Amino acid sequence: MTPAPSPTASSTPADDDLTGDLALALRLADAADAASMSRFDAPDLDVSTKADATHVTEADLATERAMRAILSSERPGDGVFGEEFGRSGSSSRQWILDPIDGTANYLKGIPMWATLIALAVDGVPRVGVVSQPAIGRRWWAATGHGAWTSEAGATRRIRVSGVDEVARASASFQSIAQWDESGHLDALLRLSRAVWRDRGYGDAWPYMLLAEGRLEFVAEFGVKEYDIASHVPIIAEAGGRLTSFDGDDAIDTLSALATNGVLHDDFLRLLHPPQDVS
Numbered sequence: 279m280t281p282a283p284s285p286t287a288s289s290t291p292a293d294d295d296l297t298g299d300l301a302l303a304l305r306l307a308d309a310a311d312a313a314s315m316s317r318f319d320a321p322d323l324d325v326s327t328k329a330d331a332t333h334v335t336e337a338d339l340a341t342e343r344a345m346r347a348i349l350s351s352e353r354p355g356d357g358v359f360g361e362e363f364g365r366s367g368s369s370s371r372q373w374i375l376d377p378i379d380g381t382a383n384y385l386k387g388i389p390m391w392a393t394l395i396a397l398a399v400d401g402v403p404r405v406g407v408v409s410q411p412a413i414g415r416r417w418w419a420a421t422g423h424g425a426w427t428s429e430a431g432a433t434r435r436i437r438v439s440g441v442d443e444v445a446r447a448s449a450s451f452q453s454i455a456q457w458d459e460s461g462h463l464d465a466l467l468r469l470s471r472a473v474w475r476d477r478g479y480g481d482a483w484p485y486m487l488l489a490e491g492r493l494e495f496v497a498e499f500g501v502k503e504y505d506i507a508s509h510v511p512i513i514a515e516a517g518g519r520l521t522s523f524d525g526d527d528a529i530d531t532l533s534a535l536a537t538n539g540v541l542h543d544d545f546l547r548l549l550h551p552p553q554d555v556s
Contacts, residue, residue: 296405296420302352303395303407304418306345310393311411313341314378318412319387333381338362341377341393349373361504372398376504380481389413392482396507403529406508408482417486417512425489425515438518438538439491444548447494447541448475450484460499460533462523465549469495472548485509488536489516495545497523497535506534523549
């Protein structure tokens with residue numbers, strides 16, 4: 279069965295061949311895994327605070343440097359946008375990197391963190407890799423190549439679920455505080471009352487659970503492009519859909535809403551009910 283396209287990932291024609299780019303992205307993930315795992319749970323890990331009050335570790339910096347070094351050598355004409363070192367280059371092809379998504383978990387020795395790698399062409403993510411080396415998992419996709427995961431040396435193709443009723447859906451909402459701070463606590467309460475099950479899984483993992491067919495809904499706020507770009511082709515190639523919280527097909531709106539596709543419009547209606555004018 280051919281995966282249903284996502285408007286976010288399919289609004290412009292795909293490159294003729296992304297095979298080489300996907301292979302490079304997987305090698306970037308190998309280099310990132312080596313750099314990040316070498317300092318994971320280290321008792322002397324160097325941690326500092328950025329201007330936005332979030333944490334950054336020596337591993338965040340080393341991991342992004344490792345990926346940038348490879349890109350500088352093998353794709354010198356491509357642009358790069360990384361969480362730690364910003365933007366470089368002005369090509370229509372841009373690599374988007376989050377060296378450690380879930381730094382708060384990383385610095386506490388909690389294994390639920392990931393390296394996120396994407397290649398965007400003309401602003402649309404075409405290649406995505408999510409690597410969680412501390413639990414031995416990796417997910418990847420390229421437009422037209424399907425979505426895949428590996429675990430314990432075994433590789434398999436993944437697909438979103440076919441659940442077609444909100445009442446039977448399982449949802450991840452990231453955190454109550456995040457929805458409250460964004461002014462959407464009432465929407466979260468509606469969501470939790472409407473679905474079968476809700477849990478506050480965090481960071482990249484719930485998006486990958488959705489792509490595997492284990493969840494039907496994931497949403498969060500305050501996300502940057504490097505937080506979600508890698509997820510777009512993976513979810514699209516698995517048959518799902520990722521938009522902003524308001525339904526816009528963009529990755530720079532500071533919000534994300536991912537579903538199995540079948541329920542996307544239903545969830546948007548649930549979260550944004552018509553105003554009562556009576």
